[in-house]
Amino acid sequence: MDLPDVMTAIEISMAGGPEVLVPASRPVPQPGPGELLVRVAAAGVNRPDVLQRRGFYPPPPGASDIPGLEIAGEVVAAGEGATHHIGSKVTALVAGGGYADYAIAPAATALPVPEGLSMAEAAAIPETLFTVWVNLFERGFASEGDWVLVHGGTSGIGTMAITLCRLLGVKAIVTCGFDDKCQAALALGAAAAINYKTEDFAARVKELTGGAGANVILDMVGGDYLPRNLSCLADDGRHVSIATQRGVSAELNILDVMRRRLTLTGSTLRPRSVAFKGLVAEELRREIWPFVESGQLRPVMDRTFPLHEAAAAHARMEAGEHVGKIVLLSAE
Template sequence: MDLPETMTAVGVDQPGGPEALRTVERPVPRPGPDELLVKVAAAGVNRPDVLQRRGFYPPPPGAPDIPGLEIAGTVVDAGRGASHWIGQPVCALVAGGGYAQYCVAPVGTCLTVPEALAMEEAAALPETLFTVWVNLFERGFATEGEWVLVHGGTSGIGTMAITLGRLFGLKVIVTCGTEEKCRRAKEIGAAATINYREQDFEVEVDRLTGGRGVSVVLDMVGGDYLPRNLRCLGEEGRHVSIATQGGPRAELNIVDVMRYRLTLTGSTLRPRSIAFKSAVADELKRNVWSFVESGQLRPVMDQCFPLAEAAAAHARMEAGDHVGKIVLLP
């Protein structure tokens, strides 16, 4: 098909607040070998996009400077070895470039969108699905019947952890900042909720688990939450860090780590290789995608914004009032 030479995208003039986001004209990218050009129908908004806008999370080498780590749309062009994808509806994890009318995606990180899933829902899946799968199940080794503590229960990550946990037989406890968010988390499928503004989550975890503690903590706070999280873990417990919204430094009692044989781990997804992300996509196809196709796994949606209103989407995310995923519609 004939493609335009330029497209509308969202760029960052200078690091700053949501107002730093501007619509810009950029050349339409061209796919290389084993890459697809996707006409973007929807793009997910994630916390790393906010950090990039503020100047704290630069794109990895070779990635576009346009924000956006997940997209959904139709393949309109393909590089060598991938032409059979043209015309297919896909969602994809990308290293950047999602806030645009067109985006290049590696073949390996693309997943076919089933007919029952709207494009805005499909765009809200990859970043949180890849992140939760890698960190909760691969690094955290969560298995059926275990108690899991997840902070930020109504965030995109939190709601995905609840949903996946329910499908795989986990008992997910989440922390939230209001009673309304606790109620929503329960509706989504959390086994228990803790209002961290009114309750001590250490005390509540101890009560809920009968003093045994949880098997896994999935933490996006860091800072002074780390020692508190470790006190929530039972024997052989695993602590998985995926962000440091509360700060990158913490003190811990190494004796407790030794005594209870705890494991501390964590990861970041964006800088990982295409080969790694493609391997994760293959695991999701084998283990999870049937739940998407059957309608059992859908993202929790908050609000959709036009691409030109990306600043408003970021403002909503930073305000912390959202439940689930925020999505841009080019």
């Protein structure tokens, strides 16, 4: 297959606002052992991309400086040990490089795009699916019948959490900042949605759970939310942190943690090894991908933008008006 030498990619010209995202020409990357070269049809936009653009979340060693953590497209070349993928359509979790016409993806994190799933939808799945699965279901041990609290209910993470909870028999309570977003979350299958601007979410969670509290909390807020979260966490409950939008520090009552046997944990996905992400991909292929293939799992889509309008996509994400995923579409 004849491939071009150069491609269009979105560079971060300097740390700053959305306007620092600019199209540029870059060499088409070459896949190494176990890697795929994907002609990108679509790339998901995620909050870590925004943090990277602002200068707060540098790519891990060896990763591309081009933003973009999830892609979907056709495999057009492959390194040693991965050539059987050539010609297939895949969606993949990547450590960077997604905002481009071509991107390198580890074969270990690539999942097949089934019939009936658009490339835009396929690109909207990996980052949130891997994140929610690892944190809510592996670290948080959410299981059928549990109550879970998820902040940011209409974000990409929130909508994926609602979907997985609905499919796996877990009761999801979510928080949102507007009544219409609460209604959207309920329509997606949330057991309850709380407007955190008009209600005390901690008190409401206790009420909804008959005073017991949530078994698991998936928190992307941090800061002063931590003690409020713990106040509505059930005995033996698990609190899982995945972001710190309101700060990295908080005070908590250690005796309360001891007395109620609470577990506080958390993780970041991007720096983890390809081997670890590959194991997660295998679990998802076995446990969750049948829902994708049957059409029961579809990402909640907000809007798509052409690749060269990445700045507009970031502006929409930062405005906080989106419900679900924002995706960039390549011109290739």
